[in-house]
Amino acid sequence: MEAFLQILFSGLTLGAMYALSAVGLTLLWGVVGMLNMSQGVMLAIGGYASYSAITYLGLPWPLGLPAAIIGGFITGLVFYHVMVRWMYRAPAFEVNIIIATVGAAIVLESLMIRVFTGYPLDQPFSLPGGFRIGGIQLPFQTLINLSVAGIMTLGLGWLLRSTRLGRAIRATAQRRDAAQLLGVPVARVYLQVMIMAGIIAAISGVMLTASVANLSPYAGTNPMLKAFFICAIAGLGNIPAAVGASLILAFIEGSIQYSVSARFGFPTMLGLAIVVLIWRPYGLFGQRTVERS
Amino acid sequence: MNGAGFIRMTPIRRDIAIGLFFLAIAIAIPFIDSSRSTMTQVILLFIWASIVTQWNLVFGVAGIFSLAQMAVFTMGGYTAAMLSLYMGWSLWLTSFLGAFMAVLVSGIIGAATIRLRGAYVALLTIGFAVVMQVLILTDSDCFFYRGVTCYNFTGGSSGLSQFGDFGFRDWLGYKQSLVGKYYLALFLLVLGTIFALVIMRGPFGYAFRALRDNANCASSQGINRVKYQILVFALSGFFTGLSGAFYAGHYKTIGPTMLDLSVLLLLLSMMVVGGLGRAWGPLLGCIILMFIDDQLKVYAEWRTVGTGAITILFIIVFRQGVAGLIEQLWERLLALRGARTAGASATNDKATG
Amino acid sequence: MTEASLNVDAITAGYRGRPVLRDVSLSVPEGKVVGIVGPNGHGKTTLLRCISGMLPLSSGQIVFRDRILKGLAIEKIAELGVIHIPQGDLIFPDMSVRDNLLMGAYMPAAYANVEQHLNAVHDLFPVLLERRDQIASTLSGGERRMLGIGRGLMCGGRLLMIDEPSLGLAPIVIEQIYAVLNELKREGRTILLVEENAARMLDLVDDIYLLDHGELVWNGTPAEFEERQEVLETYLGADL
Structure with a gap:
């Protein structure tokens, strides 16, 4: 029973973290066709925005979240105007944007090291403590993270399904030409999605750094890499599938950590990803239609 | 030869001319400046160039966006280092074994990504590199003892060392040993470059370009994607692995930071x-x-x-x-x-x- | 003489420097239906792409209701009321039929009257009402074409450009679609219609242009066309 709870709680904690990292990633892929290798630093930017607002500006701690949202907004804006805007019409966008975002990740990471040093800091926006059930602690922050991941997924789902903007986003993702012919300003849609992804990543970053990881320029790297596997398995572009896969994989990882060794969490995920992709090259629920040549 | 003649040359002749030009400069450098700093800088340049030349074959020519290049390199280096360390074999021999190991691993990666496109190839290959790094970094079981100190199988986060080198110091003396390594690195780069050029300009290159530009059309012309993709991965893996082994022998150490x-x-x-x-x-x-x-x-x-x-x-x-x-x-x-x-x-x- | 809605004046355009259209001029009068006929691959689709802004012009001018279209973004041209219903089925495959139609009314002017447009389209194509919650990719070929046209009608545009509405459809479905086009004509819509064969459109259009190897080679009324059909067919080496 204790073992079960242990696995359950660590699975929930990890799963919430992965889900937070995967949502923004899969949104960008689904709409813009962009695998964002800067997702990790975008998470860290959110963490630092919150940290700076509370520590340097002396704002009360709940204002860390709006500060992160502003940081994410700016990041999305900059990404669009510096990179995406010039690239999305050109051939081989899918590969070019991966290279460009690897470059951006390194630039931003170096800048963060310059400003904040590489030493881990404490995220002041956090809720310490937790419930004790059967002698095992379930941290409050895990519950917050799960709720935030859930709210973001539902909110995003509602936006995409039921609003005029959301329909335009889906239309652009599915048939860019046809959407344009109906008067959809594709450039603006891409900008809006880029900003949404920036904000989602920033919020996720605050939650992540408040929970398991400390705040450092590399804080987002591991969650991003795990999110890669999750998205590969779930299929890029499908948000609910990404969240579901996050939880399932986190439980698998949790069980392996408990029964074998923490070392083999990553390799197990890779193995699963390879098996799934050999079986289904676009993931379990991937959208093949997004692929552009 | 005048400029116009050079311009009108066939690609193969132009490649030979350009290659000889670079080669002449590279051969001359140690005679002009054999200082330690210059030699180490240029050797590093040769190593990077060897890796990138092979990566260019996979990515640029065949159009497969693999991010596992450094994993293949590290695999070659580690295999050579570990075999020399644990079996006591000469690094000259183990370098080739390392290269073959790299061929094997690279071929497996090529096979695993066969049905994948663009971003998914990137996802899986970077995942491979990450997993390799994590496994090395978290390796904490004692594999052997030197005195009372415990050493891991892979060397863990500090990497492997004390597995010997190419022995240039014994042959050429301390001062000239660096020059010896310089020419060995150059030799490897020249071999790798010739190999890459042969692939690119030959019938293989045509098949790869056809696959990159239009996979469906190429396969209808009887170009077998499975065969060529595994082949390009495996072949480029050989010289990449060899570079990895040379890197290990040159610096006398190899660690997970390369990933x-x-x-x-x-x-x-x-x-x-x-x-x-x-x-x-x-x-x-x-x-x-x-x-x-x-x-x-x-x-x-x-x-x-x-x-x-x-x-x-x-x-x-x-x-x-x-x-x-x-x-x-x-x-x-x-x-x-x-x-x-x-x-x-x-x-x-x-x-x- | 009615006022011209669309005026295409001596345009040349192509892909990668190779011209597909050479010196093409035509005009679509307000409230009339104009047909363009010609063998496949001779620039009909390219012409529509030029008008809707998807392909830049090398030279020449396109004027729609006194506005010069050159240099305008695709979505701006759509906002002026030029509605391009593209060839094939460029519907949004993973969206429901209803969402596809709602996307047609994306532009603010159309969105203000979305219910009215929706009812009008449902009247023309009752099947789209029946299948409103179905995912578009599961529709039959004919239903998709109806969805494509219906979505275009949702825009409430002033000029409808329809690219090969009968392409690849069963005769009975073609008849249904042409019945709708006739209905639209009765309503007084301005339409530019592109087809490979003239036979279908002879009863519908007011004016026919023949496009061959990127150039307009003949222009006249349907009656004139029928008179000279054999000569024209011999000249083009194709059935019209």
């Missing part, structure tokens, strides 16, 4: 700046990036920022890379000359007519 994202980015920017898929792109890119890096040494903390920014700039504005720019310049020159001679003959006609 860092920053190393991958450095090599990626070399390839992008030089020109994706261009025969001489990797070499040019390595020279340019090493030069810029050297210039930025004073502003050490801005080096990575510079590398990242240059990569973004090139991928957006000059996707053809420096090699592509030179090629364009060349063609324009050719067109200009052509126009001038045509114009001259026209006036001649008028004069005679």
Whole structure:
């Protein structure tokens, strides 16, 4: 029973973290066709925005979240105007944007090291403590993270399904030409999605750094890499599938950590990803239609 | 030979001319300046260029966006180092075994990504590199003891060392040993480059380009994607693995830092700046990036920022890379000359007519 | 003489420097239906792409209701009321039929009257009402074409450009679609219709242009066309 709870709680904690990292990633892929290798630093930017607002500006701690949202907004804006805007019409966008975002990740990471040093800091926006059930602690922050991941997924789902903007986003993702012919300003849609992804990543970053990881320029790297596997398995572009896969994989990882060794969490995920992709090259629920040549 | 003659040469002859030009400079360097700093810098350049040349085959020519290049390199290096360390074999022998191990691993990666496209290839291959790094970094079981100190199988986060070297110091003496390693590195680079050129200019290259540009059309012409993809991965793996083994023997150590994202980015920017898929792109890119890096040494903390920014700039504005720019310049020159001679003959006609 | 809605004046355009259209001029009068006929691959689709802004012009001018279209973004041209219903089925495959139609009314002017447009389209194509919650990719070929046209009608545009509405459809479905086009004509819509064969459109159009190898080679009324059909067919080496 204790073992079960242990696995359950660590699975929930990890799963919430992965889900937070995967949502923004899969949104960008689904709409813009962009695998964002800067997702990790975008998470860290959110963490630092919150940290700076509370520590340097002396704002009360709940204002860390709006500060992160502003940081994410700016990041999305900059990404669009510096990179995406010039690239999305050109051939081989899918590969070019991966290279460009690897470059951006390194630039931003170096800048963060310059400003904040590489030493881990404490995220002041956090809720310490937790419930004790059967002698095992379930941290409050895990519950917050799960709720935030859930709210973001539902909110995003509602936006995409039921609003005029959301329909335009889906239309652009599915048939860019046809959407344009109906008067959809594709450039603006891409900008809006880029900003949404920036904000989602920033919020996720605050939650992540408040929970398991400390705040450092590399804080987002591991969650991003795990999110890669999750998205590969779930299929890029499908948000609910990404969240579901996050939880399932986190439980698998949790069980392996408990029964074998923490070392083999990553390799197990890779193995699963390879098996799934050999079986289904676009993931379990991937959208093949997004692929552009 | 005049300029116009050079311009009109067949690609193969032009490659030979360019290759001999670079080779002559490379051979001459130790005679001009055999200082320790120059030698180490240029040896490193040769190593990077060897890796990027092979990566360029997979990525630029075959169009498979693999990010596992450094994993293949590290596999070659570790295999050589571990076999020398645990079996006591000469590094000359284990280097080849390392290269074959790299062929095997690279072929497996090639096979695993066969049905995948673009971003999914990137996802899976970077995952492979990450897993390899994690497994090395978290390796904490004692494999053997030297005195009372415990050593891991893979050397863990500090990497492997004390597995011997290529023995240049015994043959050439301390002072000349670096020059010996210099020429060995050069030899490896020349071999790798010849191999890459043969692939690119030969029938293989045609098949790869056909697969890259239109996989469906190529397969309807009987080009077997499975066969070629595994082949390109495996073949490029050989020289990549060999470079890894040389790296280990040269620095007498190899560690998991070679799998860092920053190393991958450095090599990626070399390839992008030089020109994706261009025969001489990797070499040019390595020279340019090493030069810029050297210039930025004073502003050490801005080096990575510079590398990242240059990569973004090139991928957006000059996707053809420096090699592509030179090629364009060349063609324009050719067109200009052509126009001038045509114009001259026209006036001649008028004069005679 | 009615006022011209669309005026295409001596345009040349192509892909990668190779011209597909050479010196093409035509005009679509307000409230009339104009047909363009010609063998496949001779620039009909390219012409529509030029008008809707998807392909830049090398030279020439396109004027729609006194506005010069050159240099305008695709979505701006759509906002002026030029509605391009593209060839094939460029519907949004993973969206429901209803969402596809709602996307047609994306532009603010159309969105203000979305219910009215929706009812009008449902009247013309009752099947779209029946299948409103079905995912578009599961529709039959004919239903998709109806959805494509219906979505275009949702825009409430002033000029409808329809690219090969009968392509690849069963005769009975073609009849249904042409019945709708006739209905639209009765309402006084301005339409530019592109087809490979003239036979279908002879009863519908007011004016026919023949496009061959990127150039307009003949222009006249349907009656004139029928008179000279054999000569024209011999000239083009194709059935019209």
